[in-house]
Amino acid sequence: MSGRAEVWLFIAQRASAFVLAPLVIVHLATMIYAIQGGLSAEEILARTQGSGVWGAIYGLFVLAAAIHAPIGVRSIVREMTPWRGRSLDLAAVLFGVLIVVLGVKAVGALV
Numbered sequence: 001m002s003g004r005a006e007v008w009l010f011i012a013q014r015a016s017a018f019v020l021a022p023l024v025i026v027h028l029a030t031m032i033y034a035i036q037g038g039l040s041a042e043e044i045l046a047r048t049q050g051s052g053v054w055g056a057i058y059g060l061f062v063l064a065a066a067i068h069a070p071i072g073v074r075s076i077v078r079e080m081t082p083w084r085g086r087s088l089d090l091a092a093v094l095f096g097v098l099i100v101v102l103g104v105k106a107v108g109a110l111v
Helices: 003-036 041-048 052-080 086-110
Strands: none
Touching: 003 052, 041 086, 052 086
């Protein structure tokens, strides 16, 4: 991958981290509140059904994670193994697609 592409990956990962950070805080705070309140998974889902706000929050979470995680995993693999080139880039893209597919299914179940 060219130097310019690497710079864009660096920027994309930092931008996605900027989006992810507050979303992770919202997610963790919500989960802690729900669990301490004694809510079951079924009760939580009953409260989120039909909520466009939670759908938007978790949809954005999925998209940011689908950008952030594959870039990070690609970087770690490049540092720790001899794997390089287009096959690694393709694997990272496929990992991102997998995150989107599974995440959209999860968000669909949530809302």
